[in-house]
Amino acid sequence: MEKRLFSSLLLVVLFLVGESHCKKQAGKLGHFYNVKLKENSGIDTSLFAGIHHVKRASKVHPQEGLKEKDRIDRLPGQPQVKFSQYGGYVTVDKSAGRALYYYFAEAQKSKESFPLLLWLNGGPGCSSLAYGAMQELGPFRVHSDGKTLYNNLYSWNNAANVLFLESPAGVGFSYSNTTSDYNESGDRKTAEDSYVFLVNWLERFPEYKDRDFYIAGESYAGHYVPQLAHTILSHNKKTNMTIINLKGIMVSIFSSCSSSSISFSHTSHRQSINSIKLETWSTLWHIRLCLLDTLFFSLFASFQRVE
Numbered sequence: 617m618e619k620r621l622f623s624s625l626l627l628v629v630l631f632l633v634g635e636s637h638c639k640k641q642a643g644k645l646g647h648f649y650n651v652k653l654k655e656n657s658g659i660d661t662s663l664f665a666g667i668h669h670v671k672r673a674s675k676v677h678p679q680e681g682l683k684e685k686d687r688i689d690r691l692p693g694q695p696q697v698k699f700s701q702y703g704g705y706v707t708v709d710k711s712a713g714r715a716l717y718y719y720f721a722e723a724q725k726s727k728e729s730f731p732l733l734l735w736l737n738g739g740p741g742c743s744s745l746a747y748g749a750m751q752e753l754g755p756f757r758v759h760s761d762g763k764t765l766y767n768n769l770y771s772w773n774n775a776a777n778v779l780f781l782e783s784p785a786g787v788g789f790s791y792s793n794t795t796s797d798y799n800e801s802g803d804r805k806t807a808e809d810s811y812v813f814l815v816n817w818l819e820r821f822p823e824y825k826d827r828d829f830y831i832a833g834e835s836y837a838g839h840y841v842p843q844l845a846h847t848i849l850s851h852n853k854k855t856n857m858t859i860i861n862l863k864g865i866m867v868s869i870f871s872s873c874s875s876s877s878i879s880f881s882h883t884s885h886r887q888s889i890n891s892i893k894l895e896t897w898s899t900l901w902h903i904r905l906c907l908l909d910t911l912f913f914s915l916f917a918s919f920q921r922v923e
């Protein structure tokens with residue numbers, strides 16, 4: 617009994633400390649960010665050079681009627697659900713024939729008031745549909761028969777309208793008709809394409825244009841997420857308009873609280889470790905990351921917009 621009380625108290629204290637600490641962190645991050653952008657900071661800012669100038673007007677294409685075309689009535693083997701889902705392509709470069717694939721699961725309830733959250737898996741080269749949506753935070757999981765789906769109780773669309781993007785071209789269903797595009801990919805191009813994707817997607821789903829917007833991702837998306845955020849903010853600033861209403865970002869090593877099986881898939885290359893050790897390691901890792909995720913979440917909750 618005492619132990620339980622102590623644990624509860626400890627959790628509350630940790631949470632409160634985490635909260636105030638996170639506010640400080642957001643301040644520090646803002647400060648760091650401002651220093652970094654000063655010309656004489658001595659920090660190499662060239663990495664950002666290419667993503668300030670996406671010419672929005674030339675990149676936004678008409679999207680009428682495409683939203684309804686993208687509607688998914690039902691995925692194969694899917695249980696009945698009440699929320700809407702969509703999937704389809706958004707062209708990000710007409711002349712090259714480059715298009716990115718998205719899967720969008722609207723919130724289970726109150727989709728009008730919940731924010732829009734973009735999810736990006738890392739890699740580089742991991743599919744946000746195969747990993748993020750189907751094994752981590754999406755509304756469904758795949759049964760071991762490989763043919764049917766079941767509801768994921770902990771799906772993030774309990775609290776947000778979740779947009780999964782396959783990025784860059786060459787990952788998952790995203791592609792380019794210009795083969796050399798695959799040779800010339802890189803973080804800068806990824807940010808630019810994702811930005812063009814977003815402004816066009818928002819034309820297709822205009823009801824989300826002013827919605828609070830968050831970007832979250834894991835692993836290598838620790839590069840994608842802040843670079844895309846930077847691209848969004850610099851375009852908002854340049855045009856003096858809130859083109860995308862970015863409110864916060866979240867990055868994590870990988871989404872761990874969703875399932876321990878994902879830990880397995882991430883460790884499967886460690887064939888030399890025997891399965892019992894692997895299981896123990898995976899469980900411990902899982903618990904540790906769950907705690908970390910909790911901290912990330914409080915950071916997420918108190919993240920102030922970086923100007």
Ligand SMILES: *[C@@H]1O[C@H](CO)[C@@H](O)[C@H](O)[C@H]1NC(C)=O
Nearest residue numbers: 707709710712713714715793
């Ligand atoms: C790529 O080429 C195919 C076949 O010609 C075409 O159907 C498709 O629309 C092209 N994709 C883009 C994004 O232009």
Ligand SMILES: *[C@@H]1O[C@H](CO)[C@@H](O)[C@H](O)[C@H]1NC(C)=O
Nearest residue numbers: 794795796797798799800801
């Ligand atoms: C891609 O790059 C490789 C190595 O640099 C080169 O051999 C190949 O021809 C390139 N392919 C295209 C389509 O540009």
Ligand SMILES: *[C@@H]1O[C@H](CO)[C@@H](O)[C@H](O)[C@H]1NC(C)=O
Nearest residue numbers: 852853854855856857858859
């Ligand atoms: C930006 O917009 C605000 C509000 O609409 C306005 O007060 C301000 O003067 C604008 N700044 C520039 C540089 O256009």
